[in-house]
Amino acid sequence: MPVSKEELEARRIPSQQRAAYVNQMVAQAFAPHQNTFQQRVQAVVSGNSSSKTKMYKLQQIMSDVRVFSAPYSACKEGCSNCCHMRVLISQTEANAIGEAIGVKAAQLPLGTPVKEEDDFGRNTPCTFLSADKCSIYANRPVQCRNYINIDVDPLLCSYENWDLAKKRDPASVGIPMLGAAPIMSAYQMVSNGKAEVYNDIRKFFPGGI
Numbered sequence: 001m002p003v004s005k006e007e008l009e010a011r012r013i014p015s016q017q018r019a020a021y022v023n024q025m026v027a028q029a030f031a032p033h034q035n036t037f038q039q040r041v042q043a044v045v046s047g048n049s050s051s052k053t054k055m056y057k058l059q060q061i062m063s064d065v066r067v068f069s070a071p072y073s074a075c076k077e078g079c080s081n082c083c084h085m086r087v088l089i090s091q092t093e094a095n096a097i098g099e100a101i102g103v104k105a106a107q108l109p110l111g112t113p114v115k116e117e118d119d120f121g122r123n124t125p126c127t128f129l130s131a132d133k134c135s136i137y138a139n140r141p142v143q144c145r146n147y148i149n150i151d152v153d154p155l156l157c158s159y160e161n162w163d164l165a166k167k168r169d170p171a172s173v174g175i176p177m178l179g180a181a182p183i184m185s186a187y188q189m190v191s192n193g194k195a196e197v198y199n200d201i202r203k204f205f206p207g208g209i
């Protein structure tokens with residue numbers, strides 16, 4: 001059933017209230033573990049292992065962090081709308097994923113154009129999406145591990161809401177999510193900072209698996 005503007009509007013305030021509540025609950029649950037996680041992130045960045053190994057460690061840290069938000073997640077098996085969005089990853093992570101799954105990642109030259117987020121939609125599935133499931137789930141990118149809707153259900157991930165957002169229609173309602181700044185800044189460091197190629201996952205793996 002297509003989602004109507006009225007349904008979206010009715011969710012606007014409750015989703016904001018829910019986001020504030022969930023952020024508080026997750027922060028409380030996470031607080032006793034914060035130092036340990038900070039040390040893990042720092043150890044990855046300053047360690048001597050290869051960038052590929054560092055990337056695997058960051059992927060795992062992101063999954064471990066997101067365990068704290070799992071009880072509040074609207075993401076359910078069978079919903080793959082976010083797998084139709086742009087999935088921006090670095091060449092370093094693409095190489096690491098490629099090695100893990102046995103598919104060589106394309107080596108993109110610096111300056112390779114990146115499609116706008118608005119170019120993505122219901123007809124642009126990730127090349128690793130198969131029957132609405134991730135075919136490389138254990139090796140999925142950091143960004144996919146981080147993308148968790150903390151609303152009560154996936155209504156705001158609907159394509160109708162997404163279409164409105166692409167048209168800059170004020171009827172669209174933002175998806176409540178949690179931040180992950182320390183891990184993402186470590187990601188950039190492991191990915192060689194600004195000298196790195198970033199692009200959509202489809203560009204690195206046009207044929208999927």
Ligand code: SF4
Binds near residue numbers: 084126127128141
């Ligand atoms: S890698 Fe997997 S989880 Fe990430 S967008 Fe592709 S299919 Fe979805």
